[in-house]
Amino acid sequence: MSIRIFIYDDSTERRDSLKALLSLDEQLVVVAEAPNCIHAIQDIENYFPDVVLMDINMPEVDGLEGLKRIKNKFPEVKVLMQTAYDDSEKIFTSLKNGASGYILKNDKPQRILQAIDEVFKGGAALNPAIAQKVLDYFKPAQRTTSLSPKENEVLSLLAEGLSYKMVADKLGVSYTTINTHTKRIYEKLHISSIGEAIAYYYKHLQ
Protein backbone atom coordinates (compact mmCIF):
# COMPACT_ATOMS: atom_id res chain seq x y z
CA MET A 1 0.00 0.00 0.00
CA SER A 2 2.01 2.86 -1.37
CA ILE A 3 1.42 6.57 -1.87
CA ARG A 4 1.57 7.68 -5.48
CA ILE A 5 3.18 11.09 -5.88
CA PHE A 6 3.34 13.55 -8.77
CA ILE A 7 5.95 16.31 -8.61
CA TYR A 8 5.56 19.72 -10.27
CA ASP A 9 8.65 21.88 -10.19
CA ASP A 10 10.38 23.87 -12.89
CA SER A 11 13.83 23.05 -11.56
CA THR A 12 15.17 19.69 -12.70
CA GLU A 13 17.65 19.77 -9.88
CA ARG A 14 14.95 20.31 -7.35
CA ARG A 15 12.84 17.50 -8.79
CA ASP A 16 15.80 15.17 -8.61
CA SER A 17 16.60 16.01 -5.03
CA LEU A 18 12.94 15.55 -4.12
CA LYS A 19 12.91 12.14 -5.79
CA ALA A 20 16.05 11.21 -3.89
CA LEU A 21 14.44 12.30 -0.66
CA LEU A 22 11.18 10.49 -1.28
CA SER A 23 12.95 7.29 -2.24
CA LEU A 24 14.14 7.04 1.34
CA ASP A 25 10.62 6.15 2.35
CA GLU A 26 9.66 2.94 0.59
CA GLN A 27 5.98 3.73 1.00
CA LEU A 28 6.35 6.71 -1.34
CA VAL A 29 6.41 6.28 -5.12
CA VAL A 30 7.05 9.18 -7.46
CA VAL A 31 4.92 8.16 -10.42
CA ALA A 32 5.76 11.12 -12.65
CA GLU A 33 6.90 14.73 -12.77
CA ALA A 34 6.56 17.90 -14.84
CA PRO A 35 8.16 21.35 -14.98
CA ASN A 36 4.81 23.18 -15.03
CA CYS A 37 1.03 22.63 -15.05
CA ILE A 38 0.25 23.01 -18.72
CA HIS A 39 -0.99 19.42 -18.89
CA ALA A 40 -2.11 19.08 -15.29
CA ILE A 41 -5.44 17.45 -16.10
CA GLN A 42 -3.91 14.88 -18.42
CA ASP A 43 -1.08 14.30 -15.98
CA ILE A 44 -3.50 13.37 -13.24
CA GLU A 45 -5.63 11.30 -15.59
CA ASN A 46 -2.60 9.32 -16.72
CA TYR A 47 -0.88 8.80 -13.41
CA PHE A 48 -3.69 9.11 -10.84
CA PRO A 49 -1.41 10.18 -7.98
CA ASP A 50 -2.63 10.27 -4.41
CA VAL A 51 -0.62 13.34 -3.56
CA VAL A 52 0.67 16.13 -5.77
CA LEU A 53 3.75 18.07 -4.66
CA MET A 54 3.18 21.46 -6.23
CA ASP A 55 5.72 24.19 -6.65
CA ILE A 56 4.07 27.62 -6.94
CA ASN A 57 6.43 29.58 -9.12
CA MET A 58 6.62 27.88 -12.46
CA PRO A 59 6.61 29.33 -15.98
CA GLU A 60 3.61 29.02 -18.35
CA VAL A 61 1.02 27.64 -15.96
CA ASP A 62 1.92 28.09 -12.33
CA GLY A 63 1.03 26.09 -9.25
CA LEU A 64 -1.92 28.22 -8.21
CA GLU A 65 -3.59 27.67 -11.54
CA GLY A 66 -2.59 24.00 -11.52
CA LEU A 67 -4.11 23.57 -8.09
CA LYS A 68 -7.39 25.02 -9.29
CA ARG A 69 -7.51 22.82 -12.33
CA ILE A 70 -6.71 19.67 -10.42
CA LYS A 71 -9.05 20.21 -7.47
CA ASN A 72 -11.80 21.25 -9.83
CA LYS A 73 -11.64 18.01 -11.77
CA PHE A 74 -10.23 15.64 -9.16
CA PRO A 75 -11.27 16.86 -5.69
CA GLU A 76 -9.99 13.64 -4.11
CA VAL A 77 -6.39 14.26 -5.10
CA LYS A 78 -4.42 15.92 -2.30
CA VAL A 79 -2.26 18.84 -3.31
CA LEU A 80 0.62 19.95 -1.15
CA MET A 81 1.88 23.38 -2.09
CA GLN A 82 5.53 24.15 -1.84
CA THR A 83 7.30 27.44 -2.29
CA ALA A 84 10.34 29.38 -1.27
CA TYR A 85 8.57 32.28 0.41
CA ASP A 86 5.65 32.55 2.77
CA ASP A 87 3.66 34.99 0.68
CA SER A 88 0.40 35.67 2.50
CA GLU A 89 -1.73 36.11 -0.58
CA LYS A 90 -0.56 32.91 -2.19
CA ILE A 91 -1.15 31.00 0.98
CA PHE A 92 -4.74 32.11 1.10
CA THR A 93 -5.32 31.66 -2.57
CA SER A 94 -4.02 28.13 -2.22
CA LEU A 95 -6.06 27.26 0.84
CA LYS A 96 -9.18 28.73 -0.72
CA ASN A 97 -8.64 26.54 -3.74
CA GLY A 98 -8.41 23.37 -1.73
CA ALA A 99 -4.73 22.82 -1.07
CA SER A 100 -4.14 20.22 1.63
CA GLY A 101 -1.03 21.85 2.90
CA TYR A 102 1.59 24.45 2.41
CA ILE A 103 5.26 23.82 3.08
CA LEU A 104 8.45 25.75 2.45
CA LYS A 105 11.31 24.54 0.34
CA ASN A 106 13.81 24.87 3.14
CA ASP A 107 11.73 22.78 5.51
CA LYS A 108 13.71 19.84 6.88
CA PRO A 109 13.47 16.69 4.71
CA GLN A 110 11.86 14.83 7.56
CA ARG A 111 9.12 17.49 7.64
CA ILE A 112 8.41 17.08 3.97
CA LEU A 113 8.01 13.31 4.26
CA GLN A 114 5.81 13.81 7.25
CA ALA A 115 3.68 16.38 5.43
CA ILE A 116 3.05 14.00 2.53
CA ASP A 117 2.01 11.31 4.94
CA GLU A 118 -0.33 13.68 6.76
CA VAL A 119 -2.15 14.89 3.69
CA PHE A 120 -2.44 11.38 2.33
CA LYS A 121 -4.22 10.41 5.51
CA GLY A 122 -6.63 13.25 5.01
CA GLY A 123 -4.98 15.77 7.31
CA ALA A 124 -3.53 19.18 6.58
CA ALA A 125 0.13 19.99 6.74
CA LEU A 126 1.22 23.50 7.35
CA ASN A 127 4.66 24.81 7.96
CA PRO A 128 4.53 26.43 11.41
CA ALA A 129 5.26 29.90 10.07
CA ILE A 130 2.40 29.48 7.60
CA ALA A 131 0.15 28.15 10.32
CA GLN A 132 0.82 31.28 12.31
CA LYS A 133 -0.25 33.47 9.42
CA VAL A 134 -3.40 31.50 9.02
CA LEU A 135 -4.26 31.92 12.67
CA ASP A 136 -3.52 35.62 12.45
CA TYR A 137 -6.41 36.04 10.12
CA PHE A 138 -8.77 35.04 12.83
CA LYS A 139 -7.80 37.91 15.06
CA PRO A 140 -9.17 40.98 13.41
CA ALA A 141 -7.05 43.37 15.49
CA GLN A 142 -4.23 44.18 13.17
CA ARG A 143 -6.38 44.20 10.11
CA THR A 144 -8.27 47.20 11.39
CA THR A 145 -5.67 49.70 10.39
CA SER A 146 -4.55 48.02 7.22
CA LEU A 147 -6.98 49.83 4.96
CA SER A 148 -5.70 52.93 3.22
CA PRO A 149 -7.48 56.27 3.82
CA LYS A 150 -9.35 55.99 0.55
CA GLU A 151 -10.31 52.40 1.20
CA ASN A 152 -11.68 53.39 4.58
CA GLU A 153 -13.68 56.14 2.97
CA VAL A 154 -15.10 53.78 0.36
CA LEU A 155 -15.97 51.22 3.01
CA SER A 156 -17.76 53.75 5.17
CA LEU A 157 -19.87 54.85 2.22
CA LEU A 158 -20.70 51.26 1.30
CA ALA A 159 -21.66 50.76 4.95
CA GLU A 160 -24.16 53.59 4.56
CA GLY A 161 -25.87 51.46 1.97
CA LEU A 162 -24.53 53.16 -1.15
CA SER A 163 -23.90 51.18 -4.33
CA TYR A 164 -20.58 51.21 -6.18
CA LYS A 165 -22.02 53.70 -8.62
CA MET A 166 -23.25 56.02 -5.91
CA VAL A 167 -19.92 55.91 -4.10
CA ALA A 168 -18.19 56.68 -7.39
CA ASP A 169 -20.43 59.69 -7.97
CA LYS A 170 -19.97 60.92 -4.44
CA LEU A 171 -16.18 60.71 -4.62
CA GLY A 172 -16.05 61.99 -8.18
CA VAL A 173 -14.24 58.94 -9.54
CA SER A 174 -15.24 56.22 -11.94
CA TYR A 175 -17.08 53.02 -11.21
CA THR A 176 -13.99 50.98 -11.98
CA THR A 177 -12.04 52.82 -9.33
CA ILE A 178 -14.54 51.83 -6.70
CA ASN A 179 -14.48 48.31 -8.03
CA THR A 180 -10.72 48.25 -7.57
CA HIS A 181 -10.84 49.76 -4.09
CA THR A 182 -13.43 47.23 -3.09
CA LYS A 183 -11.34 44.39 -4.44
CA ARG A 184 -8.42 45.57 -2.34
CA ILE A 185 -10.62 45.94 0.74
CA TYR A 186 -11.86 42.38 0.27
CA GLU A 187 -8.32 41.13 -0.18
CA LYS A 188 -7.10 42.85 2.94
CA LEU A 189 -10.01 41.76 5.09
CA HIS A 190 -10.15 38.30 3.51
CA ILE A 191 -13.80 38.55 2.69
CA SER A 192 -15.72 38.47 -0.55
CA SER A 193 -19.02 40.28 -0.35
CA ILE A 194 -20.49 43.64 0.44
CA GLY A 195 -22.41 42.08 3.30
CA GLU A 196 -19.25 40.88 5.02
CA ALA A 197 -17.62 44.24 4.42
CA ILE A 198 -20.46 46.14 6.06
CA ALA A 199 -20.66 43.68 8.94
CA TYR A 200 -16.95 44.16 9.45
CA TYR A 201 -17.34 47.91 9.38
CA TYR A 202 -20.02 48.02 12.06
CA LYS A 203 -18.31 45.43 14.23
CA HIS A 204 -14.77 46.65 14.11
CA LEU A 205 -14.61 50.17 12.79
CA GLN A 206 -17.67 51.77 14.27
Added chain:
Amino acid sequence: MSIRIFIYDDSTERRDSLKALLSLDEQLVVVAEAPNCIHAIQDIENYFPDVVLMDINMPEVDGLEGLKRIKNKFPEVKVLMQTAYDDSEKIFTSLKNGASGYILKNDKPQRILQAIDEVFKGGAALNPAIAQKVLDYFKPAQRTTSLSPKENEVLSLLAEGLSYKMVADKLGVSYTTINTHTKRIYEKLHISSIGEAIAYYYKHLQ
Protein backbone atom coordinates in the same frame (compact mmCIF):
# COMPACT_ATOMS: atom_id res chain seq x y z
CA MET B 1 -48.21 79.58 -24.55
CA SER B 2 -50.34 76.59 -23.80
CA ILE B 3 -49.85 73.31 -21.95
CA ARG B 4 -50.24 70.22 -24.14
CA ILE B 5 -51.92 67.35 -22.34
CA PHE B 6 -52.33 63.66 -23.12
CA ILE B 7 -54.96 61.70 -21.23
CA TYR B 8 -54.74 57.97 -20.51
CA ASP B 9 -57.89 56.45 -19.01
CA ASP B 10 -59.80 53.33 -19.88
CA SER B 11 -63.15 54.96 -19.21
CA THR B 12 -64.47 57.00 -22.12
CA GLU B 13 -66.78 58.78 -19.75
CA ARG B 14 -63.96 59.75 -17.50
CA ARG B 15 -61.88 61.00 -20.41
CA ASP B 16 -64.80 63.11 -21.59
CA SER B 17 -65.37 64.65 -18.22
CA LEU B 18 -61.68 65.37 -17.88
CA LYS B 19 -61.67 67.06 -21.28
CA ALA B 20 -64.66 69.12 -20.24
CA LEU B 21 -62.90 70.12 -17.09
CA LEU B 22 -59.65 71.02 -18.76
CA SER B 23 -61.39 73.06 -21.44
CA LEU B 24 -62.36 75.52 -18.71
CA ASP B 25 -58.79 76.66 -18.57
CA GLU B 26 -57.85 78.06 -21.96
CA GLN B 27 -54.19 77.53 -21.26
CA LEU B 28 -54.75 73.75 -21.30
CA VAL B 29 -55.02 71.81 -24.54
CA VAL B 30 -55.85 68.12 -24.62
CA VAL B 31 -53.88 67.01 -27.66
CA ALA B 32 -54.90 63.37 -27.60
CA GLU B 33 -56.13 60.50 -25.45
CA ALA B 34 -55.97 56.70 -25.19
CA PRO B 35 -57.65 53.94 -23.17
CA ASN B 36 -54.32 52.31 -22.20
CA CYS B 37 -50.56 52.52 -22.66
CA ILE B 38 -50.00 49.95 -25.40
CA HIS B 39 -48.70 52.62 -27.73
CA ALA B 40 -47.36 55.02 -25.13
CA ILE B 41 -44.06 55.63 -26.88
CA GLN B 42 -45.67 56.34 -30.23
CA ASP B 43 -48.34 58.45 -28.55
CA ILE B 44 -45.72 60.72 -27.02
CA GLU B 45 -43.71 60.84 -30.22
CA ASN B 46 -46.77 61.86 -32.22
CA TYR B 47 -48.28 64.39 -29.85
CA PHE B 48 -45.33 65.55 -27.70
CA PRO B 49 -47.45 66.55 -24.72
CA ASP B 50 -46.02 68.60 -21.86
CA VAL B 51 -48.04 66.78 -19.27
CA VAL B 52 -49.52 63.29 -19.25
CA LEU B 53 -52.55 62.58 -17.10
CA MET B 54 -52.16 58.91 -16.30
CA ASP B 55 -54.77 56.60 -14.90
CA ILE B 56 -53.21 53.63 -13.10
CA ASN B 57 -55.72 50.87 -13.56
CA MET B 58 -56.10 50.18 -17.24
CA PRO B 59 -56.32 46.91 -19.17
CA GLU B 60 -53.47 45.57 -21.31
CA VAL B 61 -50.71 47.98 -20.37
CA ASP B 62 -51.40 49.88 -17.18
CA GLY B 63 -50.29 53.27 -15.97
CA LEU B 64 -47.33 52.06 -13.94
CA GLU B 65 -45.85 50.38 -16.98
CA GLY B 66 -46.78 53.36 -19.16
CA LEU B 67 -45.05 55.71 -16.74
CA LYS B 68 -41.88 53.64 -16.92
CA ARG B 69 -41.90 53.55 -20.69
CA ILE B 70 -42.51 57.24 -21.05
CA LYS B 71 -40.00 58.45 -18.47
CA ASN B 72 -37.42 56.06 -19.81
CA LYS B 73 -37.60 57.48 -23.31
CA PHE B 74 -38.81 61.01 -22.62
CA PRO B 75 -37.60 62.08 -19.18
CA GLU B 76 -38.69 65.66 -19.81
CA VAL B 77 -42.38 64.79 -20.12
CA LYS B 78 -44.20 65.28 -16.81
CA VAL B 79 -46.50 62.48 -15.77
CA LEU B 80 -49.27 63.05 -13.29
CA MET B 81 -50.65 59.80 -11.89
CA GLN B 82 -54.30 59.54 -11.11
CA THR B 83 -56.15 56.75 -9.40
CA ALA B 84 -59.18 55.96 -7.29
CA TYR B 85 -57.37 54.58 -4.27
CA ASP B 86 -54.33 55.66 -2.32
CA ASP B 87 -52.47 52.37 -2.57
CA SER B 88 -49.11 52.78 -0.83
CA GLU B 89 -47.19 50.48 -3.06
CA LYS B 90 -48.41 52.07 -6.25
CA ILE B 91 -47.61 55.48 -4.93
CA PHE B 92 -44.05 54.48 -4.29
CA THR B 93 -43.67 52.57 -7.49
CA SER B 94 -44.88 55.66 -9.32
CA LEU B 95 -42.65 58.09 -7.51
CA LYS B 96 -39.64 55.83 -7.96
CA ASN B 97 -40.33 55.75 -11.66
CA GLY B 98 -40.35 59.48 -12.00
CA ALA B 99 -44.00 60.52 -11.68
CA SER B 100 -44.34 64.26 -11.09
CA GLY B 101 -47.39 63.88 -8.97
CA TYR B 102 -50.11 61.66 -7.69
CA ILE B 103 -53.70 62.75 -7.39
CA LEU B 104 -56.97 61.02 -6.63
CA LYS B 105 -59.93 60.83 -8.92
CA ASN B 106 -62.24 62.40 -6.42
CA ASP B 107 -60.01 65.39 -5.88
CA LYS B 108 -61.84 68.66 -6.54
CA PRO B 109 -61.69 69.83 -10.18
CA GLN B 110 -59.87 72.94 -9.12
CA ARG B 111 -57.19 70.75 -7.52
CA ILE B 112 -56.68 68.83 -10.70
CA LEU B 113 -56.19 71.95 -12.79
CA GLN B 114 -53.82 73.27 -10.18
CA ALA B 115 -51.85 70.03 -10.14
CA ILE B 116 -51.36 70.13 -13.90
CA ASP B 117 -50.12 73.67 -13.66
CA GLU B 118 -47.73 72.77 -10.86
CA VAL B 119 -46.11 69.85 -12.61
CA PHE B 120 -45.84 71.81 -15.85
CA LYS B 121 -43.85 74.43 -13.96
CA GLY B 122 -41.53 71.71 -12.73
CA GLY B 123 -43.10 71.22 -9.32
CA ALA B 124 -44.64 68.15 -7.78
CA ALA B 125 -48.31 67.78 -7.03
CA LEU B 126 -49.43 65.41 -4.36
CA ASN B 127 -52.87 64.91 -2.95
CA PRO B 128 -52.58 65.74 0.77
CA ALA B 129 -53.42 62.18 1.83
CA ILE B 130 -50.72 60.88 -0.47
CA ALA B 131 -48.27 63.49 0.77
CA GLN B 132 -48.87 62.24 4.28
CA LYS B 133 -48.00 58.69 3.28
CA VAL B 134 -44.85 59.87 1.63
CA LEU B 135 -43.78 61.75 4.72
CA ASP B 136 -44.53 58.74 6.86
CA TYR B 137 -41.79 56.87 5.13
CA PHE B 138 -39.25 59.27 6.50
CA LYS B 139 -40.00 58.52 10.09
CA PRO B 140 -38.52 55.12 10.72
CA ALA B 141 -40.45 54.58 13.94
CA GLN B 142 -43.27 52.45 12.76
CA ARG B 143 -41.16 50.55 10.29
CA THR B 144 -39.01 49.12 13.01
CA THR B 145 -41.49 46.55 14.12
CA SER B 146 -43.04 45.89 10.76
CA LEU B 147 -40.79 42.98 9.84
CA SER B 148 -42.13 39.52 10.56
CA PRO B 149 -40.12 37.20 12.84
CA LYS B 150 -38.73 35.31 9.90
CA GLU B 151 -37.87 38.48 8.06
CA ASN B 152 -36.00 39.73 11.09
CA GLU B 153 -34.10 36.49 11.28
CA VAL B 154 -33.16 36.66 7.63
CA LEU B 155 -32.07 40.28 7.97
CA SER B 156 -29.89 39.53 10.97
CA LEU B 157 -28.14 36.75 9.08
CA LEU B 158 -27.61 38.96 6.05
CA ALA B 159 -26.20 41.57 8.45
CA GLU B 160 -23.64 38.99 9.56
CA GLY B 161 -22.39 38.98 6.01
CA LEU B 162 -24.05 35.78 4.81
CA SER B 163 -25.19 35.40 1.21
CA TYR B 164 -28.73 34.35 0.26
CA LYS B 165 -27.49 30.83 -0.31
CA MET B 166 -25.82 30.63 3.07
CA VAL B 167 -28.89 31.99 4.84
CA ALA B 168 -31.01 29.44 3.02
CA ASP B 169 -28.72 26.61 4.13
CA LYS B 170 -28.64 27.88 7.68
CA LEU B 171 -32.43 28.10 7.92
CA GLY B 172 -32.99 24.90 6.00
CA VAL B 173 -35.13 26.51 3.30
CA SER B 174 -34.58 27.10 -0.37
CA TYR B 175 -32.80 29.96 -2.02
CA THR B 176 -36.03 31.26 -3.49
CA THR B 177 -37.54 31.58 -0.06
CA ILE B 178 -34.74 33.87 1.03
CA ASN B 179 -35.12 35.81 -2.16
CA THR B 180 -38.79 36.29 -1.36
CA HIS B 181 -38.17 37.28 2.26
CA THR B 182 -35.57 39.76 1.12
CA LYS B 183 -37.95 41.27 -1.40
CA ARG B 184 -40.51 41.77 1.35
CA ILE B 185 -37.94 43.28 3.68
CA TYR B 186 -36.92 45.73 0.97
CA GLU B 187 -40.55 46.60 0.30
CA LYS B 188 -41.28 47.21 3.94
CA LEU B 189 -38.18 49.27 4.56
CA HIS B 190 -38.40 50.99 1.17
CA ILE B 191 -34.87 50.14 0.25
CA SER B 192 -33.38 48.14 -2.58
CA SER B 193 -30.03 46.68 -1.75
CA ILE B 194 -28.33 44.44 0.73
CA GLY B 195 -26.10 47.35 1.73
CA GLU B 196 -29.05 49.50 2.76
CA ALA B 197 -30.60 46.57 4.57
CA ILE B 198 -27.50 45.94 6.65
CA ALA B 199 -27.02 49.65 7.33
CA TYR B 200 -30.62 49.75 8.52
CA TYR B 201 -30.05 46.73 10.72
CA TYR B 202 -27.04 48.19 12.51
CA LYS B 203 -28.59 51.63 12.84
CA HIS B 204 -32.06 50.74 13.97
CA LEU B 205 -32.21 47.16 15.12
CA GLN B 206 -28.90 46.67 16.84
Added chain:
DNA sequence: CCCGAAATCCCTATTTTTAGGGATTTTTTT
Protein backbone atom coordinates in the same frame (compact mmCIF):
# COMPACT_ATOMS: atom_id res chain seq x y z
C1' DC C 1 16.52 59.63 -8.08
C1' DC C 2 14.33 55.32 -7.44
C1' DC C 3 10.95 52.50 -5.08
C1' DG C 4 6.73 51.31 -3.34
C1' DA C 5 2.22 52.37 -1.80
C1' DA C 6 -1.89 54.51 -3.11
C1' DA C 7 -5.16 55.96 -6.34
C1' DT C 8 -6.86 55.94 -10.71
C1' DC C 9 -8.83 53.67 -14.93
C1' DC C 10 -9.93 49.74 -18.28
C1' DC C 11 -11.50 44.93 -20.05
C1' DT C 12 -13.81 40.42 -19.61
C1' DA C 13 -16.43 36.98 -17.51
C1' DT C 14 -18.92 34.91 -13.84
C1' DT C 15 -21.76 34.95 -9.85
C1' DT C 16 -25.12 37.21 -6.86
C1' DT C 17 -28.53 40.10 -6.14
C1' DT C 18 -32.63 42.42 -7.42
C1' DA C 19 -37.26 42.88 -9.64
C1' DG C 20 -41.40 41.29 -11.38
C1' DG C 21 -44.41 38.06 -11.75
C1' DG C 22 -47.22 33.81 -9.68
C1' DA C 23 -48.60 30.19 -6.45
C1' DT C 24 -49.46 27.01 -2.36
C1' DT C 25 -49.58 25.91 2.52
C1' DT C 26 -49.66 27.12 7.42
C1' DT C 27 -50.69 30.19 11.13
C1' DT C 28 -53.00 33.88 13.27
C1' DT C 29 -56.54 36.84 13.94
C1' DT C 30 -60.95 38.47 13.70
Added chain:
DNA sequence: AAAAAAATCCCTAAAAATAGGGATTTCGGG
Protein backbone atom coordinates in the same frame (compact mmCIF):
# COMPACT_ATOMS: atom_id res chain seq x y z
C1' DA D 1 -65.21 29.67 9.60
C1' DA D 2 -63.39 33.17 6.82
C1' DA D 3 -59.91 36.55 6.13
C1' DA D 4 -55.36 38.22 6.62
C1' DA D 5 -50.58 37.49 7.42
C1' DA D 6 -46.62 34.66 7.19
C1' DA D 7 -43.80 31.30 5.13
C1' DT D 8 -42.72 28.54 1.51
C1' DC D 9 -41.44 27.57 -3.41
C1' DC D 10 -40.91 28.55 -8.58
C1' DC D 11 -39.64 31.12 -13.13
C1' DT D 12 -37.35 34.75 -15.82
C1' DA D 13 -34.65 38.68 -16.81
C1' DA D 14 -31.97 42.64 -15.68
C1' DA D 15 -28.74 44.98 -12.78
C1' DA D 16 -25.04 44.97 -9.61
C1' DA D 17 -21.25 42.98 -7.53
C1' DT D 18 -17.21 39.98 -7.72
C1' DA D 19 -12.85 38.03 -9.70
C1' DG D 20 -8.92 38.14 -12.44
C1' DG D 21 -6.26 40.25 -15.32
C1' DG D 22 -3.51 44.72 -16.73
C1' DA D 23 -1.93 49.54 -16.67
C1' DT D 24 -0.78 54.52 -15.58
C1' DT D 25 -0.03 58.40 -12.46
C1' DT D 26 1.09 60.58 -8.12
C1' DC D 27 3.44 61.17 -4.06
C1' DG D 28 6.38 60.49 -0.14
C1' DG D 29 10.52 58.32 1.82
C1' DG D 30 14.90 56.52 1.63
